Amino acid sequence: MISITLPDGSIEEYARGVTAGEITIDIEGRKHDCVAADVDGIEVDFSTILTSDCTLIPISAFTDEGIHILRHSAAHLLAQAVVELYPDAKPTIGPAVDRGFYYDFANLDGFSESDLKPVQKKMHEIARKNHQVERVECTEDELSQMFASNPYKMEIINDKLEDGAGSTIYRQGEFFDLCLGPHVPTTAKLMHVRLTSVSSAFWRGDQSNEQLTRIYGLVEPSKHALKETMAAIEEAKKRDHRKLGKDLQLFHVDEDVGPGLILWTPRGAVIRTCLQNFISEHLTRQGYHQVFTPHIGKLDLYRKSGHFPYYQDSQYPPLVEKDMMIKLADEGCTCGELANLMEAGDIEGYMLKPMNCPHHIKIYSSQARSYRDLPLRLAEFGTVYRWEQSGEISGLTRVRGFTQDDAHLFVTEDQIADEVLGCIELVEVIFKALGMSDFRVRVGLRDPDSSKYVGESAKWDLAEEACRKAADSLGINWSEEAGEAAFYGPKIDFIVKDVIGREWQLGTVQVDYNLPERFDLQYKGNDGEMHRPVMIHRAPFGSMERFCGVLIEHFAGKFPTWLAPTQVHILTISEKQVDYGNKVYSRLKSVGIRAEIDDGDDTIGKKIRTHRKFQPAYMLIIGDDEVESETVSIRARNGDQSAGVSLEKFISELLREIDEKCALPSLVQPTE
RNA sequence: GCCACCAUGGCUUAGCGGUAUAGCACCUCAUUGGUAAUGAGGAGGUCGCGAGUUCAAUUCUCGCUGGUGGCUCCA
Structure with a gap:
């Protein structure tokens, strides 16, 4: 006989040679929904014959x-x-x-x-x-x-x-x-x-x-x-940002412009602008300086930064100067030869920027820097272009032209830990404000067996430790992944899932020893010696396009009031109220509320149906009662109603809701 | 880039070797309506682009472009 410890802690005697399946039937009955058993921590088949004392837990098909x-x-x-x-x-x-x-x-x-x-x-x-x-x-x-x-x-x-x-x-x-x-x-x-x-x-x-x-x-x-x-899959499809983007008229991708190139239509542009403003407020608070840089730069710049030719395959072809092009054509230069000449640096040209860092580096090095200037934090909503494979392009999440909410921090080594922490906090603030809680954090470390990394091992240790500490400060689970570091330094990535379960990297914070080296960046320390700064790359949203794509799905198109493309739609019941309706409309516009008015001759039921499609936070129904009492009847997105609210009260509460970036429309209390 | 599939008015879509449905949206008229579709009428498509087969191609074949699901990669 052998002793089997069962899930309830009891110990039963069984004949040697009993199977895991037989015991499962004893525990769960003949009609159980188990598929296997856990014996001493090892998953085994029901046919497994048990020959010694053990602990057995049946594994239900309803468990992970x-x-x-x-x-x-x-x-x-x-x-x-x-x-x-x-x-x-x-x-x-x-x-x-x-x-x-x-x-x-x-x-x-x-x-x-x-x-x-x-x-x-x-x-x-x-x-x-x-x-x-x-x-x-x-x-x-x-x-x-x-x-x-x-x-x-x-x-x-x-x-x-x-x-x-x-x-x-x-x-x-x-x-x-x-x-x-x-x-x-x-x-x-x-x-x-x-x-x-x-x-x-x-x-x-x-x-x-x-x-x-x-x-x-x-x-x-x-x-x-x-x-x-x-059913859940069907439901998820309805939230797909590509479908909602079309329905809500947020963005457009046109065959004639090119795949993966996003045209932000007015309604979508509102969302992006609000997000950028939101970030900008925090940039000011955290001591960043906003800069602007052009969309292209000389090929040599990217040869120096390493982006060209290392990442040639994922870049748009370079722009060769016109005279040079004509000369080469006259000489019968082939494409292959052209590519070789470019790679060798024999031909000058321009490139659409694949990253913003080289331009920001040039801003850093445009002046002599001292330790007193550091940390220098340069931020830009910089648009970059990458030649993603045609089969990869999809909606807003994988595109060929996108705008990063980018920034580069030039810091002393002592400042790395604090500055990484500051970056992380920003990501946290943003995710919190948007109610995005379903994300994972990955700290990408170097692969100890690989030689592709630049920089001294001792510096890496420091930087990796800073990243770990910063991740710890989030108070949520994070995982360490060796080999996920950039070749120039460790990084912290924020990864979220879209409705179809695909993972997308959004926010990222990266520590970089490489580019300061390549560009010979320096600052004068308080010891009078020249030192090399370290760069931190960070983008809390990652890309505005991808972030908005994920956000559309996160909210299923029902954006919080502060982000909603239109916040209030005014619907008149009949043409008798058109004048008052337009007065309400003008008043809302005058205080900066995004409003629309429908004073057409559809029935009110029809108007509600039509405007629901655009998911405004509120609709205001204007009938004779409202005209008479100078009030509005509020209909929230979820259908809750509140009639006879004075216009000014509605406005002040709405402005408060926008200002506080409330997650849900809150002006109408659910009717009992 | 690779494999499979898809492409019909602004959107959703029917259809087929003889140039095409319907709904929504749009326009006009009537209606002045209280919280998820008032009624009637009208206009709008060289059926993604280019070739081929055929008397005839939106329909069949090939190529291209774009999209979808994956694979691969992502500084």
């Missing part, structure tokens, strides 16, 4: 661990269905991911979304057969035999297995796959699957490797859960 196992098993089910329908297809890898699972196949060229239905049907069919999912220990020789016809599996066997060590496969019906497990006990647990999309991927994520067909899917423990997940 459980759904992960479910997803992984669903990936196997997918592979089984695909090879049954497409015998030539070769399964490669198929892991569980954040929101579901995928499986990559070789020899499945031309597979399209319309092919998903039959595969999904096949998956249901197999699931219904209730195949036992069986774990089988195999020697390396056996594995080599079984997977001989699949070079991808063979590569894994050869690379991942230690010589001579075997591994396990999981078998369900005819199908088997190389896998460590654990898995669900039977395919019947996988009834609630839905295949979602097809895309391509490269073997082992390397673009030089063979291209594979990737199929994505969802799986849930119950029909209800699947339905909820599908």
Whole structure:
């Protein structure tokens, strides 16, 4: 007999050789929703035979661990269905991911979304057969035999297995796959699957490797859960900033202008302007100086900074001077030769700036600096251009031209810690003001095994410590990631998720020893000697475009009053109130409130419906009663109403709400 | 850049080898209406661009442009 400690702390005696699944049934009953068990902290299959005392906790499919196992098993089910329908297809890898699972196949060229239905049907069919999912220990020789016809599996066997060590496969019906497990006990647990999309991927994520067909899917423990997940995805799509951007007329991207180049339309420009003003207030408070610099600079500048040619692939082509262009053309210069001449520095030209730092550096070095000037904080809403790959461009979050709320701080080494802290605080203030709490913080440190970093190791230690301290001061969880540092110094990134679950880096603070070196920046210390400053790059929003994109989704288009493109829409009930309506309109405009008036001849119900589309914080309904009493009837965005409010009271409260940057419209108390 | 898919008036969309639907928006008229669509009428599209097949292409084929989902990369 062996003693099993159960989740409730009790200890039960079982015959040696009892399985994890049998104990689970004892604990949870026959109709349990568990998929595996945790035995002494290790996830195991139900078929696992227990031979010694242990602690056992069944893993429910409704837990994070459980759904992960479910997803992984669903990936196997997918592979089984695909090879049954497409015998030539070769399964490669198929892991569980954040929101579901995928499986990559070789020899499945031309597979399209319309092919998903039959595969999904096949998956249901197999699931219904209730195949036992069986774990089988195999020697390396056996594995080599079984997977001989699949070079991808063979590569894994050869690379991942230690010589001579075997591994396990999981078998369900005819199908088997190389896998460590654990898995669900039977395919019947996988009834609630839905295949979602097809895309391509490269073997082992390397673009030089063979291209594979990737199929994505969802799986849930119950029909209800699947339905909820599908509904949540639909809901998320409605918040997509690309859709809302169009509906709310916030921005436009025009084919004739170019992909990834944002045209801010008036309503969207309001949001951006408000955010920039918000930042500007803090810049003044924190002792920054705002500067303006041009959109282009000489090629040589970027040769010196290292942006050219290192990042040539992600830049717009340089602008070559006209006379030089004509001369080269006369000489029959090829594009390849031109590129070489540029790289070698034999040709001068200009470049759209990929970063603002070189220009700010030139402002620093335009004067002799002393330690008394430091820290020197130069800020600019600087627009930069980067040649993102065509397939990467998307909405506002990945663009080719964007404006950074950029700043460069030139500091002494002693000042790094304080200044990084100041930058972090700014990011924190902004995120708080906007109610963005769902973000993670990553401190990017150097990879100790890599030689790509510049600067002395002792300085790095100091800078990394400063970043850690600053992150600590946030009082929230942050993670350290080795190898995520910029080549010139460590950094702190603020990463948020969009509605589809994709992560975007927004705010960033970076410590830089490299550029001051490259540009030979100096200041005179109080010791009379020349010293080299350190630079801190920081952008609390990151890019105005990306930040606004995420913000649109964060608020689902319902912006707080201080950011709302239009704050108040005035709707008259009939033409009898047009004069008073316009008086209200003028009054609101005169105190700087963004207002619109609809004095057309639609019914009031229709007007509300029409204007709701633009999500103003408030609508004011103007009828005979309001005209008579010089009041307004307020309708908040959520439908709450408050009639008979004096116009001046409304205005003063609205101005307070705007001034305090309230997260939600608060002028109308919910009716009881 | 790669794979798959998509492109029809401002928006959402039907359709098909014989130059095209409908709704919303827009304009006109009637209506003067109290908190999520008043009624009637009208105008608006060389069906993304370029070639090819065909008597005939929005529809089929190829190329291009742009978009979507991923992969890759992001100083």
